[in-house]
Amino acid sequence: MAAMDSQQLTARTADGGTLAISIHGSGPPLLLIPGLGATRVVFDPMLEPLVSRGRRVIVFDPRGTGESAPGRDPLNMALLAADATAVLDTAGVDAADVLGASMGGVVAQHLVLDHASRVGSLVLAATAPGGSRAVPADPRASDALLGKGARTPEDAYRLACTVLYSPQFQRTHVDFIEAQVRQRAARPVRATVFTAQLAALRADGSSFDRLAGVRTPTLITHGTADAVTPIENARLLATRIPAVRTRWFDGCGHLFFHERPDESARVVDEFLRAPS
Numbered sequence: 001m002a003a004m005d006s007q008q009l010t011a012r013t014a015d016g017g018t019l020a021i022s023i024h025g026s027g028p029p030l031l032l033i034p035g036l037g038a039t040r041v042v043f044d045p046m047l048e049p050l051v052s053r054g055r056r057v058i059v060f061d062p063r064g065t066g067e068s069a070p071g072r073d074p075l076n077m078a079l080l081a082a083d084a085t086a087v088l089d090t091a092g093v094d095a096a097d098v099l100g101a102s103m104g105g106v107v108a109q110h111l112v113l114d115h116a117s118r119v120g121s122l123v124l125a126a127t128a129p130g131g132s133r134a135v136p137a138d139p140r141a142s143d144a145l146l147g148k149g150a151r152t153p154e155d156a157y158r159l160a161c162t163v164l165y166s167p168q169f170q171r172t173h174v175d176f177i178e179a180q181v182r183q184r185a186a187r188p189v190r191a192t193v194f195t196a197q198l199a200a201l202r203a204d205g206s207s208f209d210r211l212a213g214v215r216t217p218t219l220i221t222h223g224t225a226d227a228v229t230p231i232e233n234a235r236l237l238a239t240r241i242p243a244v245r246t247r248w249f250d251g252c253g254h255l256f257f258h259e260r261p262d263e264s265a266r267v268v269d270e271f272l273r274a275p276s
Helices: 040-051 077-091 103-114 139-145 153-164 167-172 174-186 191-203 208-213 232-240 261-273
Strands: 006-012 018-024 029-033 056-060 096-101 119-125 218-223 244-249
Touching: 006 077, 018 040, 018 077, 029 040, 029 077, 029 103, 040 056, 040 261, 056 077, 077 103, 077 191, 096 103, 103 119, 103 191, 103 208, 119 261, 139 153, 153 174, 167 174, 208 232, 218 232, 218 261, 232 244, 244 261
Parallel strands: 029 056, 029 096, 096 119, 119 218, 218 244
Antiparallel strands: 006 018, 018 056
16 A cells, blocks of 8 residues: 555544544545454455545554554443444544444444444445344354464464455465565564454344344445355345445455455445435
8 A cells, every 4th residue: 555644543442442543635534444353454455446546545553453552441342333423523533434244243242232323324344143143154264264273373363364354365366465465463462352352242232133223325335255154145235224335346355345346436425425
């Protein structure tokens, strides 16, 4: 990603944690929420395309990852959604459009359910219902995502990349994927944090039934070749949320916004500009 002017802030959570924030660009605010084990850099491929479309993009490291510190309270999805409101408070934003990717999409669901006034429009990317409502991946894909059998963080993320990206992208973007592996390996998520996030995601069972009451304009985006979060999850969410649109990225894997960053940014921006 080319160098971009950014503002660096730190939010403090109610239980003593800290959240490292970067803000890029100017215009209507768009909050991006990372997924399982990810930090704000997961959105790097999309940043410049979003900023160039006149967005003020707010990204942050979830508690316990990257440059953020955990708080005292046990991790759960509602707590992570409250963290997102702390990010908005620190950024001086009353309400923002919100994009949550993967587990970040489950956090975003809780954000719109528990703090609806803070969300303008909602984009759910490569995500699923929380808890047992989610359609599971093939166990072999789950094992690869979790890096089972790997001896180093670098090997673990390289293994994860075999299911995070489509087979076609893996063949044609070897250098890009190796750069992602090096980036993750340079600052790996702590095992305790990763385990706590995964447990919180699997334990979540309160959000799906409540989604029928969401009145926030919502876009659901998903790669059709997603091995980590099967597209059936996106279709399931689309049947539950009333004011919903969908957009599939044909042939793309879980991180479709890495595979097609410009198109992803354009789709998000066009949705956010459209009349509700």
